[in-house]
Amino acid sequence: MTTLTYAVRDTRTMLRRNLLHMLRYPSLTIMLIAQPVLFLLLFVYVFGGTMGAGLPGGGGRDAYLGYVSPSILIITVASVALSIAIHAAKDATEGIIDRFRTMPIARSSVLSGLVGAAMVQTALAVAVVLAIAVALGFRPDAGIGGWLGAIGVLALLALALTWLCVALGLAAGSVETASNTPMFLLILPFLSSAFVPTDSMSPGLAWVAQHQPFTPIIDTLRAFLAGHDPGSDLWWALGWCVAITLVSFAWARRLFAQVRAG
Template sequence: MSTTTPTITTALSDGVRDSATMLGRNLRHMVRYPSLTLMLIGQPILFLLLFVYVFGGTMGAGLPGGSGDVGAGQGRADYLAYIAPAILIMTVASVALSTAIYIAKDATEGIIDRFRTMPIAKASVLTGHVLAALLQTAAAVVAVLAVTLLLGYRPGAGVTGWLGAVGVLLLLAIALTWLCLALGLAAGSVETASNSPMFLMIMPFISSGFVPTDSMPSGLAWIAENQPFTPVIDTLRACLAGTSPGSAGWWAAGWCLLIAGASYAWARRLFAATRAG
């Protein structure tokens, strides 16, 4: 009788068990040192409050279909509805940044070398980081969404819209987590790892997240319209509003899958090089 099937089954079960162990390890670190998690959640909330209460009246009045009255409370409510998807996207990006820090810390402190000597599935080290980041992302998104609801945001999404919104956020979280994992492995130090993914927090500002792209100068508008965050934000905005995202949905999925696939391959290669070194 062939032993191939039992061998594959055993390898899979060992991989799942080791990944769960690594997940538990990373979750314990997050619980033990909650300051980073609080900062990751607090940053998007700070941006939300700043843009709604400082710029919201003026920016909301200038939106297509806005009241046109800078002093109108409706302008602030319109702007809250407009930027809420961008803030949720920034929350996902913010949590992904922490993954670069955690993996860089493991690499520079010799933890990865120690795991290399242990009889565990080597892929479980990366998988544990990704799963922990996804759980942290879910908690952060729920917290930030709760704040937007307290401020008066009322999504018009039905069941299908909410499922679409969750799908978009999950795809983006997977893509950005693997990207930051690769950036953290390539960084060489925790300090570099904390800075190299910062462009992910800047890109939403150069997108349709905070103002319509057609209000930008032509060159900047072209960049905003053709970078990954714009279709992702447009798709999330449509899902939460209960409307169809149209072609933006396909572009969003395509960008997320491309980033996830390329980043996964890059991270695995860097991790193998780290282990070989």
């Protein structure tokens, strides 16, 4: 077999290992889904009436459900990514990665298998949260192209944030640190267009919101699901996702080569 064939085989083995770990601890997946669902219920049923009235063109709770549901899907992606930092830190600090290095397997398969399992877990979580949003009354107007665009944006963001959290987990030095370091990924959406339009913010906060990664990504997803053209937001979203992926991938590979059991 060729080197590529060995790498694919080993990646498949590592993917199966991580998926089995996910199945062994279903409570973690449930918690990852429960958090964005709670955000959805909170913002729609507690704040939705008031915040919906402040949307362009007005509207009430139903209008706000349509506005906030794409944001909750983005938060779902970030929530799953956070858990991957803990997995990476656990493997690094408990010596599992060192043991893998002594085995005749492709080194790239260790991280690729972890990322692949995270993508599967993300797809499951997003599907469940989207189904709950639809059950609450969310009605996307997207056509086939819009749905493909929305899936593509979510997949690219999941890949970017997963590689970033793998790197943060390997750099953390402990599971405790890894559980806290990526928390900014859940804070940044609150400083974006996720819950209110940026033009309703104070000038300083609006500038921050307009120039951070989550705003164009959320606006692009929102446009696709609404059946609209995302315009320049799409290119900003793609640029941020690709840049984060490339930098995080390179950082994770370098950290992986330096890992020593604690």
